[in-house]
Amino acid sequence: MSQSPKSREKCEISFTVNGKLETVHVHAMERLLDVLRHELGLTGTKEGCGEGECGSCSVLIDGMLVNSCLIPVLQANGTKIVTIEGLAADGRLQILQQAFLDCGGAQCGICTPGMILASLHLLEKKPQPTLEEIREGLSGNLCRCTGYMQIFDAVAEAARRGATA
């Protein structure tokens, strides 16, 4: 949980989330995670550990994969953010999301939004990753259910189907 902001002034911060410009009136040191969840109702971004270890709160900021529990919202001012809600905005699952479903990449689902964003980030850098690159690329995101193998399958399958094409 973040520091008590009660005694401090709120400030206006603007950023683009999933293509939409948002302006929030929050404390500068509020965690981006909390602002996304509480101010914008984007609850697809999850908290697992609150210390940047599990990757459940992963989002993309200007194309970089970050743990939103470690980002003071001030730092996100003026950036472009992508959360899980931005991936099937038109109601159609992206290739990567479909591959997660088909391959068993999501079990309890709590790590899934972060895992999908980490996978997307990986595929953008390496459209045809090797197994070793997938293992390394996802090693910042913990999953307790799957033992990861079916997540690797999903990423490899998405690459085969041309996820970033």
Place this chain on the structure above:
Amino acid sequence: MFSRQQSRPLQRPVEAGLAPPRPSGSRVAPIYLPHQSPPRFRIVCHTLLQAAKSCKRLHDSSIRMKNARIVGTSVPRMEGRGKVTGQARYVDDMVLPGMLYGATVRSRIPRGKIKKFTFGPGIEWNEFIIVTPRDIPGKNCIALIEDDQPCLADGIVNHPEEPLLLLAHPDRHLLPKAVEAVTVEYEPLPAIFDMKESEALQQIIWGTDNTFKTYLIEKGNIDSVWQTADHIVEAKYTTGAQEQLYIENNGMIATFDLQQGLTVWGSLQCPYYIHKALMKLFGLPADRVRVVQMETGGAFGGKEEYPSMIAAHAALLAMKSGKPVKIIYDRMEDMAATTKRHPSHTRHRTAVSKDGKLLAGEIDFTIDGGAYKTLSPVVLSRGAIHAGGAYYWPSIRIRAKAVATNAPPHGAFRGFGAPQSLFAIERHMDRIAQIVGLSPVEIRRRNFLKPGQTTTTGQTVNEEIDLGKLLDRALELSDYHAKKKIFAQDNEQSPRKKGMGIAAFLHGAGFTGSGERFLGSVVGVEACDDGNLRILVSSTEFGQGTNTVLCQIVAEALGIHYEDVSIAQPDTHEVPNSGPTVASRTVMVVGKLVQSAAVGIRNTLTASGMLKDSYSPEEFRAACRAYVAAHGKLRSVAQYEQPDDIVWDEDKYRGSAYAAFAWAVYVAEVTVDLTTYSATVNDFVALQEIGRVLHPVLAKGQIIGGVAQGIGFALYEKVIWENGRMQNGQMTNYIMPTSADLPPIRVYFEELGNVHGAFGAKGIGELPMDGPAPAIVNAIEDALHISFDCIPLLPEDIFAALSENESPQTAIARAPE
């Protein structure tokens, strides 16, 4: 309550919550041996037609298997779309108007008397709701097997992190500071942190003898064997605590009002456990307590019993404040305060013939239950029954004991006692092999249970399992023999020592002994006005695939589309008590009941003349629609009944312990790097016989996930204790495997085709937790020629053992006296 909506003409009332407490605390018990005698389910149709017409015994499900269309295929996960789009709703995603946030003030000491609370300066205490034990309207306990665990410690503290007081405030940021500002003055009492100290009765910290439960399992006469045996092999094995580490922390939201009573929404496995606990704590009748499961982000047993505590806390704050209250634990609180796998000690003394046959065994199995009884008796039961492993023992004596220490109560975690006792027997088999002069493969082959033989509780193996064949296949898949040979040569030169290890084991599915009979689980299936079917069970989804597989079963049973079946959100006002979602019982036991209830719908439709004997899925939907339009409702309920020919003697602990066993042989290939002393698993073969695989992708996912947790149990996950408190309650210092740490986990199934649960399925959820640790430690011994008998086995432990000149062998081999 489900029963509020309509009368259920069942002959026997169904009690909410757990089975009635039994002196022996049996949670587990034989259900039925389907191939011997098919289970009898009553099908009760709540229709305007004569229900009796449709009450038929369920046909053997194997009849349909040949033409199975849905079972055995990997249909899309029922709730999968919500999970990959971020739309799935977990408890922390839910916000109610005017909601407060709750927090828990906990004990900092392991044991003592509470003298005084001081609410420190700098906090606007008048803004906070504060709950003390005085605010509890009913009995101050979390009702489970025994009512010994208080909801809030009253006067005395028995473990660190025990809940003392509750706080709530609209601004969640203010809570951590307020919790810190409450100081508690104690009169400390001497505490116990070790099973040996507990058994030595240095302090009496629970009951009269620090003992939650003991069991004695006896078969044959072991005492006559010791004098004549060729070898007697003795050793002791220990396993550590393990954190479930679901990625979603525990959380609950509660509301209270005088008309509706209590409602809680949360992350949980067992709605009716919480229902039972809240009724007792608040003194409320069943229909004024409502428990709803939200999407649950992993559980693994860790959300079996402790959610009752959190629900109770949120509910007390909600009652006192008159507002909704949300409690979400942060990671450190979740790890320090909630349950973990029971630490264990197992002592083996085994008489063996010179040709490697097990003649007699004496096993002392002890687990650390922590400060309160909670589920320890049933964890102990499963551990004790599995202690002999997958082997035939002409005679054996198993003494099992769960003891108290001043640590937070240990609890359910996938495997439920079996991973502990199976670690011991599977390490011990390798030790016996060495002493007798046989290979690990051969010692197992000579002692495997065979059809017609009896287990340690005297249960006859009456399925055509061939463990020797299973072993051969696992060795072939892992290239065991060739690799072992190469490693033996290469290890001489290389600082990276490689080894191969095996574990063969079994896991009983469903509740032990008479547990299922006491539960008397009830399920429902109803037709909706659009013609689709909806399953009504309290069985929960937390990643394993409950929703998907139960819907597959209904679709398969009725020959309709998978898409035409849905499952209700578990809500005690909407669904009957189908029992807790534990013990690998959901597919096998609940699935069979759901199949039965589904058939009841069809029978009612055909009896009504609205459905022909043969029909298309579309015709089935049309018939449902027509029936509901004409009669308003169509619901079919099935309740578990235990066949009379199942015999379980709770006093002697003999008889049919489980309705079915799943069987497995796992092979681990390991490298120990002598520059870092770390052990890495390079390849892992998991071969199991689990009856019919209903959903290949989900089943494989269960096995891989369980193996990954087993690898963590063996090599990474160490709880550091200090005065009963976990010191490494963070993901940064409690290390679970990442994607970079795990080997390829190769999963293979054998399907014997025996009919157990729905469409021949056995339970599989817990099985994969049992085998990895012994297989890995056996492989490390193969690599280093040093025996390790404690897990977790960290690099520092390997370093310490290698640094000693003498090997830490504890085995004693001697000629007969």
